Amino acid sequence: MTARSTRRSTATHPRLAAVGAIAVAGALLLTGCGDQTKDKTNDSGSASSGAPLAGKLPQSIRGKGKILVGSDIAYAPVEFKDSSGKAVGLDPDLAAALGKQLGVTFEFRNGTFDALLTGLRSGRYDIAMSAMTDNKDRQQGIDPDTGKKVGEGVDFVDYLTAGVSIYTRKGDTQGITGWSDLCGKKIAVERSTVSEDLAKAEAKKCPAGKKLSIEPFDDDQQSQTRLRSGGVDAASSDFPVAAYAAKTSGGGKDFQIVGDQVSAAPYGIAVSKESGQLRDALKAAMDAIIKNGEYQKILEKWGAQDGAVKESVINGGK
Structure with missing residues (x-):
């Protein structure tokens, strides 16, 4: 949630790089942020060998055919639930595009924002994708209030800039x-x-x-x-x-x-520092959808095109 240190801090979620006028996607904002349930529209299955970047994923992810995503799904238009309970928004659309490159589905699971990195560390999620701001505190596992180390930190695959x-x-x-x-x-x-x-x-x-x-x-x-x-x-x-x-x-x-x-700061997909192969696969997929134009179309759909990046970066936050 900017980032929501909305930036959601960390925890911090910022959000300046002027993300343009937000498009009305017709869906009502719904709550339901803490139920820890999965988006029931997503299916599992083994990774598709026909996907161009499937081979870059760890075998454990390819075998189960899905990536479990921790997300605070009450942050429209980045991620929220429509009237049917489906996770929709900028992040779910980007995740679906990444899934086509990697041959897996992205299964969104709902949680409160301040618990997402804890869930990632415990193995509840493979990644956290929730308008989360990439910054040094989160990378290093530092509590922004005390300045003390509280965890091992995470890596980020950056994909947007916002204030x-x-x-x-x-x-x-x-x-x-x-x-x-x-x-x-x-x-x-x-x-x-x-x-x-x-x-x-x-x-x-x-x-x-x-x-x-x-x-x-x-x-x-x-x-x-x-x-x-x-x-x-x-x-x-x-x-x-x-x-x-x-x-x-x-x-x-x-x-x-x-x-x-x-x-202004980058949004990033958070990945455990022990999951370097998954991190690099996500970066490759993000770069692929930036290059093929699908990324730009998704940003324009949700009015976020002014925050577009030319390429994904690992741990670009300061």
């Missing part, structure tokens, strides 16, 4: 035009995201008597609900998500983005 935005109720900005205007206000964020990291950093700058109150939630939909009800003055998400919410929630009457995007 973080603030939004308010439409017509009720409370004088907020950017992060420096939040002192004395209340803001809703998704837990363990870059948005939460940015809010914490801003709170340290506030003078006595003008405290910035931060309300973290398990998913972005809860943040939106809190803002919509008037419980907070603002919320923050990656720009693609904030823009989609502003365009679709209440028919475009609920929210408005205020100020500029900040903290």
Whole structure:
């Protein structure tokens, strides 16, 4: 969820590189972020020998014919559930395209964002793909609040660039035009995201008597609900998500983005550092769909074309 340190931090999910106006894909935002169930539309099976890059996958993945994906599926338009319960959005579409190159299906399993890397470490997922910002803390397993090492870290296959935005109720900005205007206000964020990291950093700058109150939630939909009800003055998400919410929630009457995007950074597919072969196979597949044009078509479908990259990079986050 930018990244959601939306960037979702890490944990951090940022989201500046101006990802363009978000397309309305016609699907309603649905919650269901913590049920740990798989997307029932995906099937398993052995890897297809006809896929051009199938041979690059580890035998363990080729044998089961699928890649298990940990994702917070409540972050439209990057990933969310449609009215039938199917995982849809930018990430599922990209995953399907990668699957054609690798000869496997990508099976999305729902979880809260702050638990995705834990699930990856425990073997519940093969990868995490959830608008997750690639940064050094996550690569090295560092807690951004304490600066202490809490895990072995992960590798990232980067595939998009995005920034973080603030939004308010439409017509009720409370004088907020950017992060420096939040002192004395209340803001809703998704837990363990870059948005939460940015809010914490801003709170340290506030003078006595003008405290910035931060309300973290398990998913972005809860943040939106809190803002919509008037419980907070603002919320923050990656720009693609904030823009989609502003365009679709209440028919475009609920929210408005205020100020500029900040903290531009790459989204990456998280892979265990012990899974170098899988990481390299994903990079090769991502480069293939960038080259054949399928990547660009998917980004345009979801209004994210301004965040396009020319090639995938391993651990490009700073």
